[in-house]
Amino acid sequence: xxxxxxxxxxxxxxxxxxxxxxxxxxxxxxxxxxxxxxxxxxxxxxxxxxxxxxxxxxxxxxxxxxxxxxxxxxxxxxxxxxxxxxxxxxxxxxxxxxxxxxxxxxxxxxxxxxxxxxxxxxxxxxxxxxxxxxxxxxxxxxxxxxxxxxxxxxxxxxxxxxxxxxxxxxxxxxxxxxxxxxxxxxxxxxxxxxxxxxxxxxxxxxxxxxxxxxxxxxxxxxxxxxxxxxxxxxxxxxxxxxxxxxxxxxxxxxxxxxxxxxxxxxxxxxxxxxxxxxxxxxxxxxxxxxxxxxxxxxxxxxxxxxxxxxxxxxxxxxxxxxxxxxxxxxxxxxxxxxxxxxxxxxxxxxxxxxxxxxxxxxxxxxxxxxxxxxxxxxxxxxxxxxxxxxxxxxxxxxxxxxxxxxxxxxxxxxxxxxxxxxxxxxxxxxxxxxxxxxxx
Numbered sequence: 001x002x003x004x005x006x007x008x009x010x011x012x013x014x015x016x017x018x019x020x021x022x023x024x025x026x027x028x029x030x031x032x033x034x035x036x037x038x039x040x041x042x043x044x045x046x047x048x049x050x051x052x053x054x055x056x057x058x059x060x061x062x063x064x065x066x067x068x069x070x071x072x073x074x075x076x077x078x079x080x081x082x083x084x085x086x087x088x089x090x091x092x093x094x095x096x097x098x099x100x101x102x103x104x105x106x107x108x109x110x111x112x113x114x115x116x117x118x119x120x121x122x123x124x125x126x127x128x129x130x131x132x133x134x135x136x137x138x139x140x141x142x143x144x145x146x147x148x149x150x151x152x153x154x155x156x157x158x159x160x161x162x163x164x165x166x167x168x169x170x171x172x173x174x175x176x177x178x179x180x181x182x183x184x185x186x187x188x189x190x191x192x193x194x195x196x197x198x199x200x201x202x203x204x205x206x207x208x209x210x211x212x213x214x215x216x217x218x219x220x221x222x223x224x225x226x227x228x229x230x231x232x233x234x235x236x237x238x239x240x241x242x243x244x245x246x247x248x249x250x251x252x253x254x255x256x257x258x259x260x261x262x263x264x265x266x267x268x269x270x271x272x273x274x275x276x277x278x279x280x281x282x283x284x285x286x287x288x289x290x291x292x293x294x295x296x297x298x299x300x301x302x303x304x305x306x307x308x309x310x311x312x313x314x315x316x317x318x319x320x321x322x323x324x325x326x327x328x329x330x331x332x333x334x335x336x337x338x339x340x341x342x343x344x345x346x347x348x349x350x351x352x353x354x355x356x357x358x359x360x361x362x363x364x365x366x367x368x369x370x371x372x373x374x375x376x377x378x379x380x381x382x383x384x385x386x387x388x389x390x391x392x393x394x395x396x397x398x399x400x401x402x403x404x405x406x407x408x409x410x411x412x413x414x415x416x417x418x419x420x421x422x423x424x425x426x427x428x429x430x431x432x433x434x435x436x437x438x439x440x
Contacts, residue, residue: 005229006170010162011130014424016118017127022247022424023314025127027396028090028250032083033436034400037407038256038326039064039085040440043302045078046200052078060113064105065407067439070111073211077160079105081204086326088256088307088403090184090248095137095153096189096359098426100250102154102207103161108436110165110211117429130247133157135237136181140229147189151202153368155184155209156226162214172217178214179223193258195296196309237391252385253398255324257307257314260293262383263364264311268318271368271376279320279338283371286347287311289364290354294416299343304329315366316342326403354380407440 017025018439030259049066056074063070064079083089083101107125111117136153159180163173185202192199213223228234255262264287271277287293293311301307305312307329314338317324327333354363366378385391397417404413412435419432 004241005132005238006173009132009164009173012124012126012128012242016242016344017124017247017356021127021247022123024247024250025123025130026421026423027393028100028247029104029126030400030417031252032395033087033416035086035088035256036079036083036105036402037204037440038088039082040402040407041326041330042085044085044305045082047198048081048204049078055433061109062112062437064108064436065438065440067437072113072215073208075109075112076102076106076211077204077208079108079204080154080207080349081200084200084203086256086329086403087200088253088326089259090250090252091259092134092137092246093251093359093362094141095134095150096141096147097137097150097153097201098203099130099133099137099150099157100153100204101201102151102210103133103157104160106207106211107161107165108433110162111429112215112433112437114165116165117157117433119426119429119432120424123424124431125164127245127247128164129157129161130250131241131245132160134246134249136228139231139234139237142234143228143231144186146186149187149189149192149202149206151183151185151187151206151209152205153184153204153228154203155180155213156228158207158210159213159217162211163217166214166218167216168214174224175222175224176214176217177224177226177229179216179221180210181226181228181396182223183209183213185209186349187261189436190295193292193309194297196298196303196305198305200305232420240288249387251383251387254384254391254399255314256326256329257324258296258309259383260290261311262388263293263316263362263381264289264315264366265318266383267364267366267378267381268315268368269322269348270381271366271378272319274372276377277368281370282319282342282345284345284369285315285319285342286349286367286369287315287364288351288354290358291350292358293362293364294348294350299346300340301334304331307334311348312343312346313339315346316340323380333409334382
């Protein structure tokens with residue numbers, strides 16, 4: 001394993017992090033916590049927490065917003081899948097996926113299990129997880145022939161963090177990362193796009209694999225090398241650790257649906273507001289987008305997973321309701337006849353130009369065909385929250401409360417926000433750990 005990665009992983013301190021990097025870490029952490037709180041209302045989260053409690057016995061880590069104590073691998077599994085249950089967490093364009101949703105609950109679990117309660121260390125480790133996970137994701141896309149889910153590179157990042165938490169030496173750190181890469185879920189992303197189910201982006205499984213890899217390496221289990229770290233063709237990705245902070249490249253998700261569905265949703269919302277329209281003014285919605293967005297083909301969802309992995313359904317929701325939030329992708333909302341009308345009649349085409357721009361840019365162009373015969377066109381539109389056009393912290397906080405407060409209550413949500421946005425300024429993590437692991 002490259003010395004650069006080992007030194008960066010084990011020797012970076014809170015004081016080595018630029019101020020803006022610390023701010024991004026707090027922002028993404030708050031967003032992840034809000035999404036986790038919202039995700040606890042899903043059947044997916046209920047099932048995986050019950051599964052972890054029954055089959056991942058052990059002690060040391062209380063599960064996120066659950067309170068029951070399980071093994072660190074079980075807590076990471078339940079937490080990662082709970083955040084992924086509501087597709088509203090940050091991501092990265094070139095990984096075509098997400099890092100924080102697996103890194104955060106794994107770090108939370110291992111910090112509890114190993115009694116690591118230093119707040120500055122927690123924030124520093126979270127940053128390192130983003131840095132390693134983002135690079136591992138880009139490296140995997142560069143070297144693999146298939147498109148794998150986020151769990152594949154989350155496993156690598158989590159194993160590296162586990163090596164830091166467990167204070168493994170260089171040899172065992174290398175083995176941990178190799179075990180995680182080998183055992184991480186190389187699950188096929190487009191399979192779950194075509195057939196949306198609770199397996200989703202593999203994030204929780206990758207978190208579990210990464211935590212397990214770290215503990216296995218501690219005991220002497222071997223698994224090196226990790227090719228996404230050690231192959232020469234990806235060396236450039238690891239050479240700028242500590243100088244190019246990829247945590248600043250993550251995007252913010254304004255809506256709880258796949259990022260690929262958000263450009264047409266945003267285009268419809270823009271047209272609706274600009275022209276003062278209601279859905280009753282619209283005969284049909286035509287979308288031109290990129291291939292992956294068109295593959296989100298569910299028009300009549302029966303589950304929240306199908307609603308979140310759809311282009312037509314959330315776009316119709318946006319036209320009818322003027323927004324799209326957690327309640328809109330809940331099964332109770334699927335029977336709205338106006339949403340069904342627009343979703344079922346939607347025409348979705350793909351553009352060679354937009355295909356060529358993907359994944360660096362995700363673009364859609366929407367035409368509203370009105371009942372009076374007019375056609376209103378959005379022009380090329382991208383989703384809100386890209387790193388080139390970041391949202392304000394106030395926007396992140398507002399979203400956090402929209403997701404967290406219904407589950408946690410105003411007082412607990414406020415206490416979490418206070419601790420997270422000052423994380424590192426106080427020494428101890430104990431109060432925040434309690435707020436995050438007490439049952440809802």
